[in-house]
Amino acid sequence: MIRQLQRLIWAAVSLLMFAVCAQAQTGLSALAQLDPARTTITGNAERTQISIGLSQPIPFKAYLLDNPPRLVVDFRELDFGNANPKDFLGQGGVAALRWGPFQPGWSRLVAELPGPVTITQAVQLTQDQPQIRIDLATADPADFMPRAGAAHSALHNLPQPAQTDPSATRQDGSRPLRIVLDPGHGGLDPGAEAAGTSEAVLVLTFARDLKEALTRAGNEVVMTRSENVFVPLETRMTVARASGADLFLSLHADALESGIATGATVYLFDGNASDAASQKLAERHDRADLLAGVDLEGQGDRVAHVLMDLARAETQPRTVRLSQVMAGAIRSAGIKMHKHPVQGANFSVLRSPDIPSLLIELGFMSSKADRDRLLDADWRKQMAQAIVAGVQAWAQGDAAEARLLRQ
Ligand SMILES: [Zn+2]
Numbered sequence: 183m184i185r186q187l188q189r190l191i192w193a194a195v196s197l198l199m200f201a202v203c204a205q206a207q208t209g210l211s212a213l214a215q216l217d218p219a220r221t222t223i224t225g226n227a228e229r230t231q232i233s234i235g236l237s238q239p240i241p242f243k244a245y246l247l248d249n250p251p252r253l254v255v256d257f258r259e260l261d262f263g264n265a266n267p268k269d270f271l272g273q274g275g276v277a278a279l280r281w282g283p284f285q286p287g288w289s290r291l292v293a294e295l296p297g298p299v300t301i302t303q304a305v306q307l308t309q310d311q312p313q314i315r316i317d318l319a320t321a322d323p324a325d326f327m328p329r330a331g332a333a334h335s336a337l338h339n340l341p342q343p344a345q346t347d348p349s350a351t352r353q354d355g356s357r358p359l360r361i362v363l364d365p366g367h368g369g370l371d372p373g374a375e376a377a378g379t380s381e382a383v384l385v386l387t388f389a390r391d392l393k394e395a396l397t398r399a400g401n402e403v404v405m406t407r408s409e410n411v412f413v414p415l416e417t418r419m420t421v422a423r424a425s426g427a428d429l430f431l432s433l434h435a436d437a438l439e440s441g442i443a444t445g446a447t448v449y450l451f452d453g454n455a456s457d458a459a460s461q462k463l464a465e466r467h468d469r470a471d472l473l474a475g476v477d478l479e480g481q482g483d484r485v486a487h488v489l490m491d492l493a494r495a496e497t498q499p500r501t502v503r504l505s506q507v508m509a510g511a512i513r514s515a516g517i518k519m520h521k522h523p524v525q526g527a528n529f530s531v532l533r534s535p536d537i538p539s540l541l542i543e544l545g546f547m548s549s550k551a552d553r554d555r556l557l558d559a560d561w562r563k564q565m566a567q568a569i570v571a572g573v574q575a576w577a578q579g580d581a582a583e584a585r586l587l588r589q
Contacts, residue, residue, distance in 0.1 A: 213238065213240070213258075213259050214236050214237050214238050214239075214240045214257070214258075214259060214260050214261065215236070215237040215260070215261045215263060216234065216235065216236065216237075216260060216261065216262045216263055216265055217235030217236060217237060217311075218235070218263070218265040218269075219235065220233065220235025220311060220313060221233060221234050221235045221265070221270060222270065223270050223271065223272070223273055223274045223276050223279075224273050224274055225273060225274035225275065225318075226273070226274065226275070227275050227296075227320070228275070228319060228320050229274075229275075229317070229318070229319050229320075230274035230275045230276060230299075230317070230318040230319075231274065231315060231316070231317050231318075232253075232274070232276070232293065232315070232316045232317075232318070233313055233314070233315050234255075234291070234313060234314040234315075234316075235311065235312075235313050236260070236312040236313060236314065237312070238312055239306055239308040239312045240257050240258045240259065240260060240306075240312075241257070241258040242255055242256060242257045242258070242306065242314055243255070243256045244301060244304040244316050245301075246299065246301065246326070246327060246328045247328050248326070248328035249472070250294055250295075251294075251295045251296075251297060251298055251299065251326065251328070252292055252293060252294045252295055252473070253291075253292070253293040253295060253299070253301070253316065253318065254290065254291070254292055255290065255291040255292075255293075255314070255316065256284065256288055256289070256290050257288070257289045257290070257291070258287065258288065258289075259287055259288070259289060260289040261289075262281050262282060262289065267279040267280055267281050267291075274318075275295060275296055275297075275299070275318065275320065276293045276294065276295065277294040277295060277296050278293075278294040279291070279292070279293050279294070280292050280370050280371075280473065280474075281370055282369045282370030282371075282372075282412065283369040283370065283409075283410065283411045283412060284369055284370060284411070284412050284474070285411065285412070286409075286411060289370075290370055290412070290474065292370070292473055292474060294473070295318070297320060298320070298321045298322070298323050298325070298326030299318040299319060299320055299321050299326070300318070300319055300321040300325055300326070300327070301316060301317070301318060302317045302318065302319050303315065303316065303317040304316045304317075352428075352584045353428040353577065353580065353581055353584065354581045354584040354585050354588070355577070355578070355581030355582075355584075355585070358400055358401055358402045359401045359402065359428050359429065359573070359577050360401070360402045360403075360404070360425055360426055360427050360428050360429070361396055361401050361402065361403050361404070361427065361428065361429045361430075361431065361573065362403075362404045362405075362406060362421060362422040362425055362427040362429070362430045362431070362537075363389045363392060363393055363396075363403055363404070363405050363406070363431055363433065364389075364405075364406040364407075364418050364421075364422075364430065364431065364432040364433065364531065365382070365385040365386040365388070365389040365405065365406070365407055365433050366381065366382070366385050366432060366433060366434040366436075366467070366531075366541075367380070367381055367382035367385070367434075367470065368382045368386070368407050368409075368410050368411050368412050368413055369382075369410060369411040369412030369413075369474075370412050370474055371412055371470040371471075371473075371474055373385075373434070373435075373436065373470070373547075374435065374436050374437035374546075374547035374548070375437075375547070376437065376547045376548065376553060377550075377553060379553070379557070381434065381435045381436060381437075381547050382410060383410065384435055384544075384547075384556045384557070385433045385434060385435055385544065386407070386408075386409075386410065387562070388433060388544060388556065388562050388565070388566070389405060389433050390408075391559075391562050391563065391566045392431075392433070392566040392569060392570075393405060394566075395563075395566040395567060395569075395570045396566075396569075396570055396573065399570050399573075399574060401573070404421065404422075404425040404427070406418040406421045406422075412474055414471055414474070415467065415468070415471050415530045415531045416530075418432070418531050419531060419533065419534050422534055422537050422539075423534065423537070427537050428537070428538075428577075429504070429537070429538055429539075429573065429576075429577075430532075430534060430537050430538070430539040430540070431539075431540055431541075431542060431569070432529070432531050432532070432539070432540070432541040432542070433541075433542055433544060434541060434542070434543050434544070435543060435544045435545050435546065435547050435552065435553075435556055436463050436466070436543060436546060436547060437546060437547040437548035438459055438462075438463070438546055438548050439462075439548070443459070443520065443546045443548065443549065444518070444520065444545065444546055444549040444551060444552050445518040445519045445520040445521070445523075445545065445546075445552070446512055446517055446518065446519050446520065446523070446542065446543060446544055446545060446565070447519070447520040447522070447523060447524075447525060447542070447543040448505050448508050448509045448512070448523060448524050448525070448540055448541075448542055448543075449505075449524075449525050449526070449527045449529060449532070449540065449541040449542070449543065450501050450502065450504075450505045450524070450525075450526055450527075450532065450539070450540055450541075451494075451501070451526070451527070451528070451529060451532035451533060451539065452526025452527060452528065453528055454526075454528075455525075455526040455527045455528050457525065457526075457527070460525055460526075460527035460528075461527070461528065463527065463529075464527055464528045464529050464530070467529060467530065467531070468530055471530075492535075493535035493536045494533075494535040494536075496536070497535060497536050497537070497538060500538045500580055500583075501538040501539065501540070503576060503579065503580070504538045504540060504572075504576045504580075505524045505540055506524060507572055507575050507576040507579070508540060508542070508569070508572035508573075508576065509523040509524045509572075510572070510575075511568050511569070511571040511572030511575060512565070512568045512569070512572065514568070514571070515564055515565070515567065515568035515571070516564075517561075517564065517565055517568055518545075518551075518555075520543075527541070529541050538580075542569070544556060544565060
């Protein structure tokens with residue numbers, strides 16, 4: 183048991199490397215720029231050539247991943263500017279394309295493929311007009327070699343983090359509350375998009391407001407991202423663990439296809455949640471990780487899951503109270519809530535077994551009224567104050583219980 187716990191902690195510590203790097207730098211100071219005029223996808227269903235025009239040569243690595251089959255290209259600091267990847271689709275066998283900042287100092291392109299391929303060529307022309315050229319050819323499933331080269335990708339070249347001691351004790355009111363704020367999505371995962379804006383940008387703006395309000399109220403706040411960069415779901419939880427968080431709040435404003443969803447919603451983890459709409463949201467969040475090229479291998483350790491379930495059983499009543507108090511505070515502030523203001527959902531980011539965690543949908547990007555509210559600085563201020571009130575009310579009751587249990 184102890185050894186399994188140690189493994190869990192080590193897995194967490196090793197994941198911290200992304201977080202530390204993400205916080206050590208502020209933003210990308212891109213050296214190379216994409217040249218959209220010299221960027222093309224050509225070919226047919228069997229053979230595809232992807233040409234990426236660059237302002238200057240840069241280190242890069244191309245490799246394949248499976249489920250779904252996709253090509254991943256990691257670049258050292260490439261600024262894609264305002265070019266929209268959708269504009270480059272049409273010819274060749276690329277079903278979908280996305281790109282953007284991945285980790286500070288690293289950018290990534292992910293091309294979804296209709297089936298197995300081989301990389302027949304991946305070269306960089308460095309004279310005159312620098313360009314990366316990648317040739318793909320359809321292949322038999324037997325010849326498909328996912329992850330070839332992935333071990334040397336950007337993720338594995340990051341420096342080792344400083345080790346942290348996550349020996350947090352349950353908060354009892356004797357020290358400031360540590361809150362981890364998690365603005366959803368970011369970088370090459372924009373989240374929901376509508377009317378020229380993205381969920382990733384809106385929730386980051388809100389998170390900054392909320393951080394200020396929480397700090398003013400005497401809390402300690404850590405952000406899982408403070409820039410528009412991609413952060414894998416696991417890393418978001420690792421940041422919470424490494425900071426010894428008392429509380430984890432993930433902030434989103436997703437879109438629902440039905441288009442009728444409106445108002446703020448508070449979600450807590452429920453592995454058995456069966457509501458179709460929230461199931462779809464959960465799948466979309468996980469899929470964003472997958473499509474961003476995160477290697478999800480080795481996350482299915484059954485023993486670890488049993489341990490996590492045991493720890494979660496202790497935390498769950500605290501999380502349930504948090505969800506109710508939070509929804510009550512938002513409603514008391516006169517803010518419009520969804521007709522089911524508290525819901526359970528199978529969101530991966532809420533799986534920390536020992537940290538009360540909520541995902542707050544501030545509103546839905548698919549609703550114009552919600553979008554307008556999110557863009558309104560006064561509304562954001564009001565919502566931030568409501569969340570501060572919810573946190574403070576919960577923390578008082580939770581601290582009282584902790585003191586009682588200790589007697
Ligand atoms: Zn979201």
